[in-house]
Amino acid sequence: MNTMHFRRSLVAGAVALAFAVPSMADETCNSPYTTRLIKGQEDFVHVWTLGAEGVGDGADKLVTVDANPKSKSYGKVVHTLAVGGRGEAHHMGFTDDRKHLWAGGLDSSKIHVFDVGSDPSKPKLVKTIDDLVKKTGFVGPHTFYALPGRMMIQALSNSKDHGGVTGIAIYNNKGEFVSKHDMPMGELGGVKGDGYGYDLAINPQKNALLTSSFTGWNNYMMDMGKLVKDGEAMKRFGGTMAAWDLKAMKPKQIMSVPGSPLEIRWSLNPKDNWAVTATALTSKIWLVKPDGKGGWAAKDVATIGDPAKIPLPVDISISADGKGLWVNTFMDGLTRYFDLSNPEAPKETYSKKTGRQVNMISQSWDGKRVYITSSLLANWDKKGDDNEQFLALFHWDGKELKEQWRIDFTKEKLGRAHHMKFSAKGG
Amino acid sequence: MKSLAGAAGLGLAALLFLCGAAVAHRAEHRPAAVRPVMDYVPPPAGSYALQVIDRAPDGEVIGADGRRRRLAHYTSGRITLLSLIYTYCVEPTGCALAYETGVEIRERILADRSLHGRAQFVSLSFDPLNDTHESMQAYGGRHASAAGPLPWHFLTTRSMRQLKPILEGFGQEIEVERDARGRPTRTISHMLKLYLIDRERRVREIYSTAFLHPEAMLNDIRSLVMEEDARR
Numbered sequence: 001m002n003t004m005h006f007r008r009s010l011v012a013g014a015v016a017l018a019f020a021v022p023s024m025a026d027e028t029c030n031s032p033y034t035t036r037l038i039k040g041q042e043d044f045v046h047v048w049t050l051g052a053e054g055v056g057d058g059a060d061k062l063v064t065v066d067a068n069p070k071s072k073s074y075g076k077v078v079h080t081l082a083v084g085g086r087g088e089a090h091h092m093g094f095t096d097d098r099k100h101l102w103a104g105g106l107d108s109s110k111i112h113v114f115d116v117g118s119d120p121s122k123p124k125l126v127k128t129i130d131d132l133v134k135k136t137g138f139v140g141p142h143t144f145y146a147l148p149g150r151m152m153i154q155a156l157s158n159s160k161d162h163g164g165v166t167g168i169a170i171y172n173n174k175g176e177f178v179s180k181h182d183m184p185m186g187e188l189g190g191v192k193g194d195g196y197g198y199d200l201a202i203n204p205q206k207n208a209l210l211t212s213s214f215t216g217w218n219n220y221m222m223d224m225g226k227l228v229k230d231g232e233a234m235k236r237f238g239g240t241m242a243a244w245d246l247k248a249m250k251p252k253q254i255m256s257v258p259g260s261p262l263e264i265r266w267s268l269n270p271k272d273n274w275a276v277t278a279t280a281l282t283s284k285i286w287l288v289k290p291d292g293k294g295g296w297a298a299k300d301v302a303t304i305g306d307p308a309k310i311p312l313p314v315d316i317s318i319s320a321d322g323k324g325l326w327v328n329t330f331m332d333g334l335t336r337y338f339d340l341s342n343p344e345a346p347k348e349t350y351s352k353k354t355g356r357q358v359n360m361i362s363q364s365w366d367g368k369r370v371y372i373t374s375s376l377l378a379n380w381d382k383k384g385d386d387n388e389q390f391l392a393l394f395h396w397d398g399k400e401l402k403e404q405w406r407i408d409f410t411k412e413k414l415g416r417a418h419h420m421k422f423s424a425k426g427g
Numbered sequence: 428m429k430s431l432a433g434a435a436g437l438g439l440a441a442l443l444f445l446c447g448a449a450v451a452h453r454a455e456h457r458p459a460a461v462r463p464v465m466d467y468v469p470p471p472a473g474s475y476a477l478q479v480i481d482r483a484p485d486g487e488v489i490g491a492d493g494r495r496r497r498l499a500h501y502t503s504g505r506i507t508l509l510s511l512i513y514t515y516c517v518e519p520t521g522c523a524l525a526y527e528t529g530v531e532i533r534e535r536i537l538a539d540r541s542l543h544g545r546a547q548f549v550s551l552s553f554d555p556l557n558d559t560h561e562s563m564q565a566y567g568g569r570h571a572s573a574a575g576p577l578p579w580h581f582l583t584t585r586s587m588r589q590l591k592p593i594l595e596g597f598g599q600e601i602e603v604e605r606d607a608r609g610r611p612t613r614t615i616s617h618m619l620k621l622y623l624i625d626r627e628r629r630v631r632e633i634y635s636t637a638f639l640h641p642e643a644m645l646n647d648i649r650s651l652v653m654e655e656d657a658r659r
Contacts, residue, residue, distance in 0.1 A: 096618060096635065097598070099600060117600075148620055148634060149620065149630070150480055150633070170478065172598075204463070204638050205463065205465060205467070205637070207467040207469065207643070245470055248470045248475035270464065
């Protein structure tokens with residue numbers, strides 16, 4: 001190859017890569033519209049951690065852990081960044097360019113924006129958005145879902161009565177408020193909306209936005225032992241999902257999904273147009289798919305453990321090929337694998353006790369690495385010795401989860417380990 | 428929020444490095460685009476509101492005649508569909524898709540006289556060092572036009588110094604990828620985005636690859652036209 005030809009080839013290759021924008025998904029649980037998908041080895045895992053009284057500085061913080069096995073600090077905490085105070089740190093989401101991580105507080109309603117693009121080993125707090133309540137009347141920013149140039153934020157509650165009626169806020173990437181959209185309360189498609197919210201996820205080829213429903217501030221900030229004994233409070237959980245026209249941001253259909261449907265995952269296979277969710281209180285997997293009449297249908301397709309024992313399914317993680325689903329059940333500490341080859345009939349094929357309490361689960365794109373954390377909500381976590389707080393890495397060979405390392409977040413004086421996101425050096 | 432200066436700076440260095448080797452493709456060398464799946468009927472124009480997402484940035488650009496003008500000259504007074512491209516881009520889901528989507532929407536607008544004079548397209552180069560105003564016109568081919576019912580302006584800038592604030596204003600990151608040893612490579616990454624801007628230079632929609640659905644985009648343009656008409 002002559003020099004000029006070589007240089008031309010390099011440029012052509014460089015530019016081809018420059019526009020290799022993923023049209024599918026991030027590491028299987030983010031918005032699909034973030035760039036620079038990590039299909040290889042992640043370098044860092046960022047853990048949005050709730051401050052715990054008497055543990056270290058007691059403040060909410062972003063904890064960065066080295067996840068590269070070739071690194072000397074593999075499996076160790078390499079950076080912590082406290083945001084001051086305890087605001088019920090919960091979930092996070094990348095902006096579309098994957099440069100910034102937005103992290104919410106369910107109690108404070110603050111949104112902390114971290115720069116993780118400049119140096120992922122040392123995230124920096126670059127902005128705190130504190131006008132969500134003022135601009136929208138919503139409380140408890142939960143899901144952060146990237147759209148081009150902006151962020152959709154699903155809230156959990158409202159400032160009027162701290163109940164479950166809430167909505168979606170949209171901010172641009174500069175952190176400026178754009179619009180608000182109330183969750184539906186009227187009847188659509190024969191089902192009445194409850195106005196509640198939890199997760200949201202979109203499918204652009206169908207112009208579809210799906211939302212799920214949880215409970216309001218009054219409940220998620222209540223001690224769990226007290227909550228389960230309060231019959232009236234237990235009635236105040238969502239039991240619906242809504243299908244929206246994404247372009248118009250208008251709800252088109254409400255589906256009855258009893259028992260508080262939580263995380264929503266669209267199949268990442270481009271040929272599929274279905275999504276799954278798990279219901280916290282009824283311990284079911286539900287499938288949402290086209291109804292053949294231009295709308296959507298929600299169907300109960302599997303049972304998770306013994307619903308009578310309330311295993312409390314929490315986070316789920318779908319494999320990149322849409323053929324498998326991890327389900328964590330908080331109460332029994334089990335991490336369960338469901339064969340999703342037939343989404344109409346998922347089957348549990350494996351389970352392992354990975355902790356005394358488990359909540360979040362995130363897998364690498366290739367499915368070989370599975371990260372698990374422990375905290376659900378500060379007032380819902382278990383007490384005493386059962387209140388384990390950790391981040392653990394497991395390897396998955398298709399047959400067995402093998403623990404690689406575990407960081408004790410209490411011993412390390414960090415707090416309650418919650419949501420995880422991956423990053424890589426150089427993007 | 429932190430500016431994008433760091434990333435843009437890296438991009439500047441890489442572009443300087445790349446420029447000597449870059450080859451401007453003629454329009455006939457443009458690769459075929461791979462289109463995203465669209466499996467829905469978009470909501471009718473005027474039945475929904477497009478949010479005001481941000482202000483469109485301004486800056487100095489170079490037009491078809493080689494003269495310097497403000498970008499605002501090309502993004503105000505009409506509804507603007509703006510894309511950022513390279514003439515030598517070979518990615519089927521990148522610039523080629525942006526261009527072909529523009530061509531398809533253009534044909535539909537030209538077929539509807541009620542839309543004549545209401546919109547304009549802008550394609551602005553990411554690479555001021557390789558993409559001269561002449562090569563941008565060559566890239567635009569027969570669609571490049573400064574006048575008529577639907578002008579399509581193919582613009583460049585004098586240097587990265589001029590381009591950088593425009594990129595920052597649009598929130599358009601460019602970045603040099605690094606190798607395993609942390610050294611800059613010759614790969615620049617960025618996310619394809621097209622911007623729909625109203626006549627008051629406000630960004631009303633942003634489309635990345637998965638959202639480049641011409642029929643829905645045309646309805647967005649029609650919706651802004653209806654919004655303008657309702658205000659008159």
